[in-house]
Amino acid sequence: MSILKKSIRVGVVGASSLSAGVLLKILSRHKYVSLALLTSQTKTGQEAGEIHRALGNILRLKTTKYEPDKIIRDCDVVFLAKPHGEQLKGTSFLSALAQKTGSAIKFIDLSADFRLKDASLYKEWYGFTHGDRALLKKAVYGLPELYFNKIKDADFIANPGCYSTCAILSLAPILANKLEDKSATVVVEAICGVSGAGRRPNERNMAIEVQENIKPYKIGIHPHTPEIEQELAVLSHRKIKVLFAPCVAPFKYGMLTSSYLKLNKRITTADILKKYRAFYKDAPFIRIMKEGEYPEIQNVTGTNFCDIGVHYNSRTNTCVAMACIDNLFKGAASQAVQNMNIAFGLKQTEGLLF
Amino acid sequence: MSILKKSIRVGVVGASSLSAGVLLKILSRHKYVSLALLTSQTKTGQEAGEIHRALGNILRLKTTKYEPDKIIRDCDVVFLAKPHGEQLKGTSFLSALAQKTGSAIKFIDLSADFRLKDASLYKEWYGFTHGDRALLKKAVYGLPELYFNKIKDADFIANPGCYSTCAILSLAPILANKLEDKSATVVVEAICGVSGAGRRPNERNMAIEVQENIKPYKIGIHPHTPEIEQELAVLSHRKIKVLFAPCVAPFKYGMLTSSYLKLNKRITTADILKKYRAFYKDAPFIRIMKEGEYPEIQNVTGTNFCDIGVHYNSRTNTCVAMACIDNLFKGAASQAVQNMNIAFGLKQTEGLLF
C-alpha cells in the first residue's frame, strides 16, 4: 500500500485536552505517523511537552493557531479534539474546504458532534441545534469492532463516547444473538475515574469532593444515553430504551460499566460466554473473561483493550454484562488511532499493543 | 425509666474486628453506657487502645477471655461481633444460659447468623446448617426504621447487613406504597469502600489490588441477597427476586447502593420523594435528597445517617433509588447502638448525633 511508503501526516486540533495528551503520546511512538501540526486556542505557541508534562523530552512540537488552509494542505488525517458543540462549526468548515480543494484528508472527530444519526437528538441531549446534517449523514460511527468495513473507507469518523464504547461492546453479542426480552429495557450503570471530567477546574471535580466519595451525576439524563440506544437499535433491529446512571469514583483513569437486561429464555453463563467469544473472534482488543471472573479496570489502564465479563442470573433471568476500558484510551485517543490504522490500511493494532 | 438511673453495663464479644473498633468508639462516649467487659480470642489481654490505635488514650479497658458466666452476670447487653457462622454456637449457648439463669441480658448480634428467618437459606447462601431455629425465630431484625416497636421489646436483635440496610431503606417506601411493577425484579448495584473486607490480609484486599481499580465480586451470589429479598417481601407482601451486584472501590469507609425497579404506573420524581418523606417522617437518621440531587458517601461518613435520593426515569418507567451509609456505622456499629438505645428506652439518637 502506497501510504506505508511514507508516513501519515497527522494534525491535532485542540491539542491541550486530556485526551489529546494521550493521543500525542500514542502518535509520537507510532511508526507510520509524522506529527505535522498541533493547534491550541488556549495554549498557542507552547511545546506539547509543556502542555502535557509527561511528554517532556519526547515531543518538542509547538502548537500553532488554527489555520484551515494549512491544515488541509499539510495533513493526511486530522484528529479533532475540541469540546462538544464548539467544534461543529469549525469541523464542518474544514470538511467543506477539503472537499472543495479536492484534498484526500480524513477526519477523526473525538467530540460528540457527529455521533448521533438523528440530528434532532442534539437539541434534546446536548442543548444545541445541529447545523450540518450532510456531514452527519456522511460520518461513520468509529467503533471498529462493529463497523470495521465502513471505517476502512471513511473520510469522516465520529469517534464514540467512552461510556458508549464500554456499554455497547459489552451488550452487542446479546443483541446480535437476539437473546434479550423484547419488553425489557436496559439499565447501564457506570463508574468512571476523575479523568472523565477533563482538566477544567470546577467545584464538583476538586480533590476534596472526590476523595473518599462516590458522586452519582446526570442520572437518566447523560448524553451518552441516545448514543448507546442508537447502536443497540442497529444491533437488535428494534428500539431499545436505556436508563444510564454514571458516577465518579476516586481513581484516575478507566471505567467499568455494568449493564442489566432481561433475557427471552433461560440459558447459562457458559453459553453466553461462548457467543461472546464467537462474536469477537476477530477483535484483537476484546478480552472475554472466564465464567465467574469479572473485568477490572487495572488490567486495561493505559491500553486499547476492552475486558468483558458476563453473569447470567437464573433467579431473575437477567444478564449482567460488565466491561472495563480506559476512558482516555479505548474510550477516546487509542480508539481514534485504531480508527486511523483501519482507515489507512494498517494493521489495526499498529502502535497500540503496549 | 429505671435504666436511666444507672449506666447500661455493656459487653463486647469479639472486640478486635473493625466494626468492634467503631462500636467501642461510640460506646466510650455514650453517656448511659459503662463498658463492662471486652473479649477477644486473638488479642486477649490487650488494651482496646492498642488493638484499635485510634482509641489510644481514650479506652484503657483490656480484653479478657470469653467466659459465659461472667458475661451473663456482668452485662445488661452484649454486642456479638465475631465472624459469621463462627459465632452461632457461642451465641446460642450464651442465650440459653441467660434464659436458664433468668438473666435480663439483651443480645445484639452484628453477624449474619440470625438475620434470615428461613433457616434453610443459611445452607444455600452461607454454606452452613443453622443449628438454632428457636433463637432464630425469636430474633428481631434490627432495622429501627422498620421495626422500632419490635426492637423496643426484643431480647435478641439481629443487626442487619450493611448492603441490606442501605438497599432496604432506599426501596422500602416504593414497596410500602405498592408502586412497583409486579412482574419486575429488583437490581441492586453497590459500591463499597475497602473497610467492607475487614482487617484480615488476603490477596484481593491488598492496596495494590484496590488502588486505581474497581473490583466486582460475588455478582448474583452475595449472601446479603436473601436478606434484602426477605425484607422487601415483608414490605410488599409478595416474593421479590433481587439481583445484587457489589463491587469494591478505592476509598475507605462507606457505600452507595443504586437500586432499579420498574413501576406499575407513570409518576413523577417529586411524587415519589413526597412518599419517601412521609414514610420516614419519624426517622431521625434518614435524610431524603431534593429532586435532581443524589446521596454522596462523604456526607454520611462516620455517622448513623442514611441519605436517600430518587430518580424516576419516565423513558423506561423505572425508579432509581440511591442510598449512602457508612458501612461500619449505620451498616454495623452505630445501628447496633441505635438498637440498644431503643431496646433500653433511650432516645434513639442518644450518643449518635456526632
Added chain:
Amino acid sequence: MSILKKSIRVGVVGASSLSAGVLLKILSRHKYVSLALLTSQTKTGQEAGEIHRALGNILRLKTTKYEPDKIIRDCDVVFLAKPHGEQLKGTSFLSALAQKTGSAIKFIDLSADFRLKDASLYKEWYGFTHGDRALLKKAVYGLPELYFNKIKDADFIANPGCYSTCAILSLAPILANKLEDKSATVVVEAICGVSGAGRRPNERNMAIEVQENIKPYKIGIHPHTPEIEQELAVLSHRKIKVLFAPCVAPFKYGMLTSSYLKLNKRITTADILKKYRAFYKDAPFIRIMKEGEYPEIQNVTGTNFCDIGVHYNSRTNTCVAMACIDNLFKGAASQAVQNMNIAFGLKQTEGLLF
C-alpha cells in the same frame, strides 16, 4: 465558675469554610455551647446543613450578614474563620468595638493574621502590611500544650496553623531539653491531604492533578515557616532557622510532619522518648509512640489528638521527630474549641473526646 451555669453563646464569622464546617460539627454537640449566630458573605441566609451537607438534619441555624454590633451583643466568644489577610480589618474593628462597649467577648481567630509577633514578617511571608500591632501584641498564640496559662486569661487567641501545630509539638521537647546542636537548622517535611487546600476550585487542587500523584509546593517559602521558627525560638531561647517543605498527597484529611535536627550529644531513642513523655505528661491530646513505632494519620483522623514518634539516628547523630494531626481538627477547628474550653474554665477535653 459562673459560665457553667449557662451555655457559652458562640458566633462563627465565615461559616462556609471547610474548617468552619468541622467547627460547627463539634460545637453542635458541645454540651456547654449554644450557637448564637453564623455569618457568611458568600452564602448568607443558608442553613448550616445546606452549606455543609454532613450537618443536614443536625444544624438548622441559618447564616446572617456580618453585623458587628449584633455579634458583640449576642456572643460570649466568636470564632473567626475568614481567609488570611481579609479578616484582619474586620477583626480589629470587632475587637476595638468590644473594648469600647466594655463587652467581655473573647475572640478565637483561625486565620494567620495574629500568629506572628513580629509584624514585619507579614509583609515578607503573607504579602500584606499588618495594620494592628496593638492587637497583635495582645493576641495569645493558642497552642494549649505550650500556653495553657496564657490561654486561660486570653481575650484574643490566635489559633495556630496546621503545619505549625504539628511541627512545633513534635519538636518542643527536644528544644526545651536543649538537646539540639546549636549550629544546626531544622528541616521540616510535611505531607498533607487535599482538605488542606480548602474548597475553592483551582487547577492545582483538581482530583485529576492530585490522584496518583504527590505535589510538592512552596518549598522553602511556605508562610508557616516563620510561625514554626517563632515558637522554636521561644522554646530554645535562640534563633532557629527552619527549612519547611510541604507536599499534597491523595488522601482527604490529616497530615504528617517529619522534622530532622542534629543533636548536641549522643543519646538513645528510649531516652528521648522518656523526655517527650515527661514534657507532655499533662497533655491529654498528645500520644507518644513506643520506640520503633511511628505515627499514622489514620489514628488521628477526626480527632484532636497529636501522635508523636521519634527515631534517634546514631549514624548521623540526627533526631527524626514525626507527628500526625488532622489538619481540620487539631490543626484548626478542634484546637480552637480546646482553646475555648480553656478560656472559659472548662475541662480542655470537653466535647473533644469522640
Added chain:
Amino acid sequence: MSILKKSIRVGVVGASSLSAGVLLKILSRHKYVSLALLTSQTKTGQEAGEIHRALGNILRLKTTKYEPDKIIRDCDVVFLAKPHGEQLKGTSFLSALAQKTGSAIKFIDLSADFRLKDASLYKEWYGFTHGDRALLKKAVYGLPELYFNKIKDADFIANPGCYSTCAILSLAPILANKLEDKSATVVVEAICGVSGAGRRPNERNMAIEVQENIKPYKIGIHPHTPEIEQELAVLSHRKIKVLFAPCVAPFKYGMLTSSYLKLNKRITTADILKKYRAFYKDAPFIRIMKEGEYPEIQNVTGTNFCDIGVHYNSRTNTCVAMACIDNLFKGAASQAVQNMNIAFGLKQTEGLLF
C-alpha cells in the same frame, strides 16, 4: 553490531513478581527482543497473561521450571527477578555455569544481592552473609547515568534499588561538583506508592491500612541506605552518611525522594540547575525542572524518566533535591531494559520511549 542482525534471546527468572510483569510488558514490544523463556517457582506452567492480567492477549508464553542448563543454552541475557537473598545462590550457580560452559550470556539482577560492593554490609542491612564475593566484585552497578561505559562491557549487572536510583540521581550533580558541606550528612525522605510492597499479602499493605493514611517505615534502617551511601561516596570521594526515611502513601505507582544537604558556600538555585543540566546533558531519561517547579509523580508514571527539581534555601544554606521515578519502571524493570540496551550496543532509549 552482530547482535542487531538477530533478536536478543531473553530469559526472565522469577516471572511472577510485580516488576517482572512490567519487564514482560516492555520486553514484549521491544523490537530487538525475543522472549526465550520465563521461569516461576510459584506459578509454573501458567501463561504470562494469566499471571499478569494486563498482558492477556499480548503474551501467551508459559512459565517453566528453573533449569540452569536450558537457561544458559537458550538465552543471551537473563533478568533475575526473584526476592532479595533467595536468589543469590541460584544466581552464583548460573553465573559459574555460564563461565564453565563458555557461554556469552549476560545477567541483569533486579534484586539487591549484588549492589553493595562491601560484602559485610549484607549481614548488617539484609541479615544474610554474602557468599559470592567474586561475583560481587565483578558485578557492575547498573545506573546508566553514572556507569554507561562499564555497563557497555558488563556481563553481570546489579540493577539499582528504586529509592537508591531516585536519591542518587537527584544528588549526583551536587557531589560531583563538590558543592556539599563536608561536615554535613544527607537526609533523604521518600514517599512511595503501594506497588513498592509487592504482591504478597500482609497486614501492613492491606488497602484498609493504606487508604487515608501515610505509613512511615524502617526509619533509619532501610537497606537502601548503604546503597545510596556507596554511590554518594564514589561521587564525592569521601564517606557520606545518609539518614533515609521512607513512607508509603495511598497511590499505586511511583515515588518522590526529597534530599536535604548543607552546601559549602552560598549559591543560587539557578546556578545549581545549570550544573544539573550540564551533568545530565547526555542522559535522555533525566528531565531537569525549571526554577520554582518540582517533580510530580504523575509525569513519570509508566516511563523510564527521572524528573529532578532543586531548591536552594538561602536561609539555611541547604539544598533540597527532589526527584520522581516510577518505582517499577526506572526503579526496576525499564532501567533493567535500559541496561540491556547498553550492554547489547543498542540505543539506550530503544523500546523505552512510550
